[in-house]
Amino acid sequence: MRFLLPIATTPVSVLLAIVFFCVASVSQAEDEAALLQSLALADAVEAARIEQRLVQVWSRSGSASYDLLLQRGTDALEAGNISVAIEHFTAVTDHAPEFAEGWHRRAQAYFSINLLGPAVADLERSLAINPSHFGALRGMAGIFERLDMPQMALEAYGAFLAIHPSNSTVRNARDRLQQTLLGHTT
Numbered sequence: 001m002r003f004l005l006p007i008a009t010t011p012v013s014v015l016l017a018i019v020f021f022c023v024a025s026v027s028q029a030e031d032e033a034a035l036l037q038s039l040a041l042a043d044a045v046e047a048a049r050i051e052q053r054l055v056q057v058w059s060r061s062g063s064a065s066y067d068l069l070l071q072r073g074t075d076a077l078e079a080g081n082i083s084v085a086i087e088h089f090t091a092v093t094d095h096a097p098e099f100a101e102g103w104h105r106r107a108q109a110y111f112s113i114n115l116l117g118p119a120v121a122d123l124e125r126s127l128a129i130n131p132s133h134f135g136a137l138r139g140m141a142g143i144f145e146r147l148d149m150p151q152m153a154l155e156a157y158g159a160f161l162a163i164h165p166s167n168s169t170v171r172n173a174r175d176r177l178q179q180t181l182l183g184h185t186t
Contacts, residue, residue, distance in 0.1 A: 032057050036132055039164055047166040051134075058133065061099045066092050070102060077109050085109045093122075100130035107139055116143050134164045141173070150181055 035057065039050045061067050073088030086109045092102035107122035120143055126136040141156035157174035161167065 032132075036163065039166075042166055044166045044168060047164065051164065055135070058101045058104075058130065061092070061096050061101070063096065066096045066099060066102070069095075070105060073105055073109070077105070077112070082109050082113050093125075098129055100126045100133055100136070103129070104133060104136050104139070107136070111139065111143065116147065119143060132163055134160050134167075137163070138170060141170075145173075145177070150177055153177055154181065 032054065035050050035054050039047055039054070042050055059067070059070060061070065069088050069092045073085045073092065076082070076085035076088060086106060089102055089106035089109060092099060093106060096102055103122045103126035107119040107126065110116075110119035110122065120140065123136045123140050123143070126133055127140070130136070137156050137160040141153045141160065144150070144153035144156060154174060154177050157170055157177065160170050161174060164170070
């Protein structure tokens with residue numbers, strides 16, 4: 001009987017693990033949806049808190065290994081070790097291609113060394129996975145401005161503000177760009 005107990009509980013353990021994972025995934029999705037809804041209505045102070053929470057949610061891949069790679073890449077990026085950061089983020093995107101934050105962070109690393117084409121490609125991939133990723137939208141807008149593509153930058157700023165309307169920095173950038181496009185420099 002001792003030998004049958006582990007075998008008998010193994011399917012139950014596996015089922016419980018699957019249920020837990022599914023509930024955790026649904027909970028994270030509901031948390032994200034609620035946070036995005038709150039962000040759309042928040043004042044600037046509350047929006048900053050919600051933005052931090054969303055970044056935390058988006059930084060969880062569901063795998064401790066991928067989360068560790070993401071953190072190591074982020075640490076390397078912050079330390080200015082861009083090649084190591086890109087290696088870590090590439091490992092994340094290779095092994096977890098549906099994890100939007102891996103693409104977003106690698107785009108930040110590419111941008112930091114002026115590799116704008118690869119940065120845009122990674123931001124597009126991030127947005128294809130998570131269309132609400134306002135950080136990726138802000139990155140696209142900044143790159144489009146740098147590339148002197150004001151109409152595309154304006155569209156990206158508009159998409160950002162549709163999600164995160166209380167961000168005054170992005171609102172000011174959009175307004176400045178609108179004035180420039182109208183021929184009224186400020």
